[in-house]
Amino acid sequence: MYLTWMLRRFVYLILVLLAATVVVFMMMHLAPGDPAQAMLGPMARGDALAQLRQQLGLNDPLYIQYLHWLEHTLRGDLGRSIRQQVPVSSLIFSQFKNTAILGSVSFVIAVVGGLALGFLAGLKRGSFFDRIIIVIASSGIAIPSFFLGLVLAYVFGIRLHVLPSNGMYSLQGGGGLLDLIKHLALPAITLAVGPIAVVARMTRSSTLEVLSQDYVRTARAKGLHERAVATRHIFKNALIPIIHLLGLQAGILLSATALVEVVFSWPGIGALMVNSILTRDLPVTQGSVLLIAAVYAIVSVFADFAHMVVDPRVHQS
């Protein structure tokens, strides 16, 4: 059962990735005017334009251009950055590593924080703690991450001087794990607040749902210790609908990281992507978009798989 499901999901993944390459390829042609002109800027000379047009194969029919581009992309050749004159692939992979560090730390904070807060709030429904959590969750969803990041940078970086709010390592005497952790703290927390709020909210309502189930009453009736009821019966079952949400949040985090990277000058792929749009460095934009979309698609498959493992009813629908 799992095998056929995985096979189907894998084929679907390939199709989605192909679709993503079409979208990313079309970016170049959706841009108003001549792509070569757009890439080189309005000051470009005629021969330079002709050369780039030739190099990009812009004189060929569209589908030929796409197939050429796809072939290069599949071989890992994403072209050269127009501004930095280095291969796009090396640029995006080194930046992506930094995003992966930020994203995964942030995701762990979000999962642990969101589950713990939501679960406790659900167990103590109506209490003062519960109300505080509801307020925090509603605010956490509404606060823009870039604004929260600036506020944290101001309070902890500028006023209290306890944490750095810029870059990944200190410029002088930097390096090392401790330095990295210090630099990670503010961006990782900023990025985690939104998902914490969403996860806590969902966990709370899921816990409430489970609390009203008969098997919880049975567990209590047979004299099981309250803590055992909470962990073995309530938490486990409350987790089922959350698993899928966590996967979605991981994907969303992947794109929201661009905002946080810009705020904290974190050298990640999101900041690179935004910067490449502003400087009209199209190959870099295409490469980074494609990489983020690919990781997002793969993460979604994992999320679906995890969901199916904990709740086998899913794959039947």
Add this chain to the structure above:
Amino acid sequence: MTNSTLARGVAQEIGAAASGRSRSRGAQVMRRLLRDRIGMTGIILVLLLIVMAVLAPVIAPHDPLATNLNETFRKVGSHGHLLGTDLYGRDMLSRVIWGARPSLMIGFVATCLALGLGVTLGVISGFYAGRIDSIIMRIVDVFLAFPYLLLAIVIVGALGPGLFNATLAVAITAIPFYVRLIRGMVLSFREEQFVEASRAIGASGYHLMRHAIFPNIVPYVIVAFSINVGYLILEAASLSFLGLGAQPPSPEWGAMLAENRNYLTLAPHTVIIPGVAIFIVIIGLNLFGDALRDAFDVRLREE
């Protein structure tokens, strides 16, 4: 009465009855809504900001674009500038008031665009099923292959930064949400007896969609709209913050944050004021959306 007008009339009646779209239902929803104090706080916050946007020329004390280099970085509460001034000596209060216009406009326009297209496609997709349905849903799948913000960035990356392109980009990212939501609703209503009954007396496809199915999805559309508009305002502000949406010197709140963030040490109020403005709109809309959902007693599949 001809056969088709009869069919239309009956479809209308049956649809209205099934959706409970009578005066009493509306009154009931309204009563529940008015009793929800948190939800009412939310809508009052949003209405205040809308009034502020509409009356900007009347209530703003200064020209939001007028610079005065003798009065840069005035603090909050300084004489003549209730909320201080920014790098160019522009009045922060006036800027934040005028900024409500682009900031709210982009969200509402984008939501309306997405809603119009999304609901149309969703109804068609769910109603006709078959080949049209699979074509529409495959396109939707392609869009869903990108996270929201990334998709918006991709579109702006192709079309170029700017307020108009950002609005378009934000709208496009929301279309799949509406298509999937509405398609799901229509699919479930299609098999209901009241639709079957209208079909049995010869109502055409359009009349079925318009008079039997559409009235039933209206509550869901209203709730989805109210929740979605906040997200889209946030997404638009994010684009502007990244320099991809509204451009300086426009007092759009996201753009203001981007412009002032380099002076965080010198003048934190220039960052905090537009940030708080965005926060108030979104929390207001969220609280109101939650209250609306409770009042209509509907659950959205996509949540």
